[in-house]
Amino acid sequence: MGQKTPLYDEHVADGGKLVDFAGWDMPINYGSQIEEHNNVRNDAGMFDVSHMTVVDLTGDRTREFLRYLLANNVDRLKDSGKALYSCMLNEDGGVIDDLIVYFIRDDFFRMVVNAGTRDKDLAWLQQQSAAFDVAVTERTGLAMVAVQGPNARNKTLPLLSDAARAFAGDLKPFFGDFDGDWFIARTGYTGEDGFEIILPEDEAPAFWSKLRAAGVRPTGLGARDTLRLEAGMNLYGSDMDETVSPLESALGWTVAWEPADRDFIGRKAIEAQRKAGTQQKLVGLLLEDRGVLRNHQKVVAGDGEGEITSGSFSPTLQRAIAFARVPKETGETCQVDIRGKLLNARVVKPPFVRNGEAQIDL
């Protein structure tokens, strides 16, 4: 048995199929992954993401620390509540994790990191923060619920406290704010509008029940994966890890090169890589033939070879889609080895789907 989130009993009651995910017993679906996926694209679904790790960083030099720790630049965060997506690199430019950091005050930032990388992330944060006198505090006793879909915000707002409702309806995308121990952010991992809500664990089951009663459907990690893939969002451990840099992971846009004198961990390594040129790139694939793209299938591109890092059937497009790491020279088409047959695929630029709409020609 793995660890249980505060919503475990709700998942059992909702008929969730529980599987191991990074040491946690999590619902992969509650019956039909495709129905759950489509419901998020068309209405509103909720995900238990309490397994993710919340870390509060406090101290006068927190901003300075994060300027050094992250490949993206926290100086882009000027308004309180604003969030930033960034990679945390090692000295070789490999990706230790990808994360979201919220600027609350200059002496207080909140970070959300992946469950599967919790231990090494915390160790790295402790190690690197020492020189800055920044306190790294893992926040336990919290739950996290993502409510996503075109109707997610409207269905969630009436369930919040008066104080939270007063600001939550006006949150701009990629902003969050506190209501006591609750933190409500307009962020997500689906390509749809919605909230990610961090709340005390003992209040989570009642909130989940209220959302369900408001017509927000429980949605498993299976749909979360197909939704993020359609939305063109990377998954740590599949699409990137410590053996590749952001430049080889379609995450160059998250690296803040300016100002040139900002020293951040991994900068030297990826600057050298940028000068020399990367040998591979992460691209989107759309399968032209019939079949389903899957992680680790071999990609044949001209004389070179690559590999699918995330592949699945896209419920929205009704086609197989993937991310693949391929040689830099790869052009507009390639082939994928599926059970010994070479099938044709088109190289496309993610996202595949945003706000319910296809973003590529089929």
Add this chain to the structure above:
Amino acid sequence: MSNIPVELKYARTHEWARMNDDGSVTVGISDSAQDQLGDMVFVEVPEVGQTVDAGEACAVVESVKAASDVYSPVAGEIVEVNDGLADSPETVNQDAYGGGWLFRMKPGSAGDLDAMMNSEAYAGFLEAEDH
């Protein structure tokens, strides 16, 4: 509880087989198997005329979650395949023992199905697998 019709035979790899009046055998995957795999999105059936061994992987069912081989429960020749699944693979979820059949074969020997489990044995097998 999954649906396990008494008139069918079952394999340890979760295929079902139905002996037809003309001596041919229709094969699909069990209700339990489709439930475990989840929403079907792609089905690859064998070719008509293909000869297969007992236990040979000859079809693939792919759910949104994963691809899974389907093994022929008996040796014989494929005489018909369910082409309709190409456009509606979800039929395997909705009607595993009916419209979700995968292929029909002419078995090498009529007694071949005797080695398969009856419904009661399969129910026990599923229960044991669950624990």
